[in-house]
Amino acid sequence: MGGARRPPLARFGSWLGVLPFFLFSGMFLIAPAVILAYRSLEGPDGTLTLDNYRALTTNTVIAAYSMSIRISLTTAVIGGLIGFFLAWAVSMGGLPRPFRSGLTTFSGVASNFAGVPLAAAFIFTLGRVGVLTALFELIGVDLYGGGFTIYSYWGLSLVYLFFQIPLMVLVMLPALDGLKQDWREAAENLGATPGQYWRRVALPVLLPSILGTMILLFGNAFGAHATAYALTGGLLPLATLLIGQQISGDVLNNPGLGYAVAMGMVFIMGLSIVLYSILQRRSERWLG
Amino acid sequence: MTISTAPIPVSTDAEAPEAPTRRNRFWAWAILILAAVYFLIPLGATFWWSLRAEADKLGFEAYRRLFDDANFWPSFTESVINAVAAIFLSLIIIVPTAYWVTLRLPRLRPVVEFITLLPFVIPAVVLVFGLIRLYGRPPLLLTATYDSSRVLLICAYAALSFPYMFRSVDNGLRAMDVRTLTEAAQSLGAGWPTILRRVIFPNLRVALLSGALLTFAIVIGELTIALFMAQQTFGPYMANLTRSKVYEPSAMAVVAFALTWAAMGTIALITRPGKRR
Numbered sequence: 001m002g003g004a005r006r007p008p009l010a011r012f013g014s015w016l017g018v019l020p021f022f023l024f025s026g027m028f029l030i031a032p033a034v035i036l037a038y039r040s041l042e043g044p045d046g047t048l049t050l051d052n053y054r055a056l057t058t059n060t061v062i063a064a065y066s067m068s069i070r071i072s073l074t075t076a077v078i079g080g081l082i083g084f085f086l087a088w089a090v091s092m093g094g095l096p097r098p099f100r101s102g103l104t105t106f107s108g109v110a111s112n113f114a115g116v117p118l119a120a121a122f123i124f125t126l127g128r129v130g131v132l133t134a135l136f137e138l139i140g141v142d143l144y145g146g147g148f149t150i151y152s153y154w155g156l157s158l159v160y161l162f163f164q165i166p167l168m169v170l171v172m173l174p175a176l177d178g179l180k181q182d183w184r185e186a187a188e189n190l191g192a193t194p195g196q197y198w199r200r201v202a203l204p205v206l207l208p209s210i211l212g213t214m215i216l217l218f219g220n221a222f223g224a225h226a227t228a229y230a231l232t233g234g235l236l237p238l239a240t241l242l243i244g245q246q247i248s249g250d251v252l253n254n255p256g257l258g259y260a261v262a263m264g265m266v267f268i269m270g271l272s273i274v275l276y277s278i279l280q281r282r283s284e285r286w287l288g
Numbered sequence: 289m290t291i292s293t294a295p296i297p298v299s300t301d302a303e304a305p306e307a308p309t310r311r312n313r314f315w316a317w318a319i320l321i322l323a324a325v326y327f328l329i330p331l332g333a334t335f336w337w338s339l340r341a342e343a344d345k346l347g348f349e350a351y352r353r354l355f356d357d358a359n360f361w362p363s364f365t366e367s368v369i370n371a372v373a374a375i376f377l378s379l380i381i382i383v384p385t386a387y388w389v390t391l392r393l394p395r396l397r398p399v400v401e402f403i404t405l406l407p408f409v410i411p412a413v414v415l416v417f418g419l420i421r422l423y424g425r426p427p428l429l430l431t432a433t434y435d436s437s438r439v440l441l442i443c444a445y446a447a448l449s450f451p452y453m454f455r456s457v458d459n460g461l462r463a464m465d466v467r468t469l470t471e472a473a474q475s476l477g478a479g480w481p482t483i484l485r486r487v488i489f490p491n492l493r494v495a496l497l498s499g500a501l502l503t504f505a506i507v508i509g510e511l512t513i514a515l516f517m518a519q520q521t522f523g524p525y526m527a528n529l530t531r532s533k534v535y536e537p538s539a540m541a542v543v544a545f546a547l548t549w550a551a552m553g554t555i556a557l558i559t560r561p562g563k564r565r
Contacts, residue, residue: 017388018396021381021403028447029406032418039421085319093316094309101556108552109545110327112505116526117544120537121334123530131333162330165323194309223411226511230527240413247417247516262414270409 033266040259052260060242060252061261068239071153072221075160080214082161083168091176104173107166114163119230122159126150151232159227164217171216175209178287205286212279219272223265239265331545338538350539357536359525367522370438371507374445375500378453381446383496386457387488390466404454407447412512419444420516437517444513449503456502460495498555505551509544 043049055061090100125132126143127150133143149155179202187197225240234241239261245251246258341349354360389397407415423430423440431437469491473483489496511523526544530537 015393017384018393018400021385021400024381024443025403025406025447025450028419028443029403029410029415029450032415032422033406033410035422036414036418082319082323085315086323089316089319092312093319094313095316095320099320105553105556106327108556109549112502112552113545113548115509115511116523116530117509117541120526120530120541121330121545124337124538124541125330125333131336132329162327165326219408223408223413225411225413226523229515230511230530240411243413243417244512244516247413247420258417262417265414266410269411273405273408 036259036262036266040256040263042256042259044256052254052256055254055257056260056264058252058257060237061257064237064239064242064261065264067153067237068222071157071160071238072218074153074157075164075221076214076217078157079161079164079217080168080210083165083213084172084210086165087169087172087176091173100173103169107169109166111163111166111170114224115226116230118159118162119227122150122155122162122231126155126158151235153236156228156231156236159231160221160224163227164221167217167220168213171213172209175206175283175287179205206283208279209283209287212276212283215272215279216276219269219276222272223269334538334541334545338535338542341535341539350535351543354536354539354543357529359520363520363522363525366520367508367510370442370445370521371504373442374449374507375503377442377446378449378503379496379500382450382453382457382499383489383492384484386454386461387466387484390458390461391470400454404450407451412448412510413516415444415448416513416516419513431517434519438519441513441517441519441521445503445507445510448506449499452502452506453499456495456499457492460492463495464491494558498559501551501555505548508547 040052041048041050043051056065086103089095090103122130124130127133128144130150136143150159183201183205184197187201192200223240225244228236228238228241229244232241234245242251243258243262243265246255246261250258252258252261338350339346339348341347341353385400389400410418419440420431422428430440466488469487470483473487478486509523509526510521511527514521514523515527526537526540529540
């Protein structure tokens, strides 16, 4: 079916098949982003300007971005490490086989269990009257008296890990499967200890995949709005919550600044997706 | 939006695992138990809380109150209808696109892949911001009435499902020999609509179903977009409930977890390797 000598009508027909996709994406994904980009470059008098981006250094904006970045970094690194070891445990740690499929299904569920129900579950566990909080009180540990609250940086990080760890597990399991038995045998034949094998062979091969997935986790936490909203309302300064407040009313006292904050998020998310795909492609060289 | 992944079917012909040493096994158990503690405590605590709505005894009173709540079923039904509409819309857009890109316009593949990744780049809260600014005022006024906003919401959900739907359908198409099947159908005199409807769709059943279920799991309790479009769907209802009631939210969280589990469990079941042999 060479496409070179197709009659014009058929060529038009093949474009017709993808036309709805481009129209729809244009209307509901691209145009909304473009209008925000356009408005972010528009001054109060309608002229083109970069003032809105200069205003990103406003304290409110800096506070929201830095909290978002801190929580995303924390949960990406901790969730990534725990997720990696968990994937290792069920694939190479010598655990009974059913644990692996069980963990895979559970990870599918937990990585999708974000939003209001997740926030509620943690309020019932570690909220002021949560079950665990009460249990700690029984043994004489006053969590909230000691300064802990679920509505804080560490609290929200703890909640986010509930979907971050499973996402890491789901991406790492196939990567670990890609490690070839031959490599280990070759290393052993050359006299390598298991430690040397991991340091010199397995980890270097896995590293792009591990780092790439951690970046994916970063973006995953950075763009999360529903969980944080349901948990804290507006208590915690976060970039997504700030944009939400800006939609409902002009909390920044500058509509243009709201658009710039949104574009800043798109920029960071885009960067993390690009880095993720580059690292993923790199890891496919060995693990593909 | 939160990035989600369906359990990926694992190759059965994986090589024999390394012989685990005793020390490895110890650490594997330790990590698994720690993770189990972290994951099961919030679920257990929520379930425990949901049984305590009546003083001095355990029972399902919280669930009864939840299901009797005047707003529970209307918001839930509305979300189910929105989800089904979004899935349908997404299917009729993505299946022809993935098919055409595989068979007739392979040069377009990078562009299509890039666009289907956009929902990961544009967080839900930014997307709804843009949608409201674009369609919230003339000439493209779509947020004027509740129903027109609802149409916009469904379209947004369909767009959000693109990454999952495209990947799922694309994997399904790779698993079958699209070209041979298409040529066989054409030589028997089938036109494009017939080929899509009677050859491609039936062969993609598993892929379509997993894409649909994943979309359902994501959309059914979606909060952010529905909230800012003032839609009375399940997500905003749950958020409201969490703020206003004491025991019902725990029952709601358990129900939501069971729903997610049902969707994901079905995907794992239908995509299990060896099932189609």
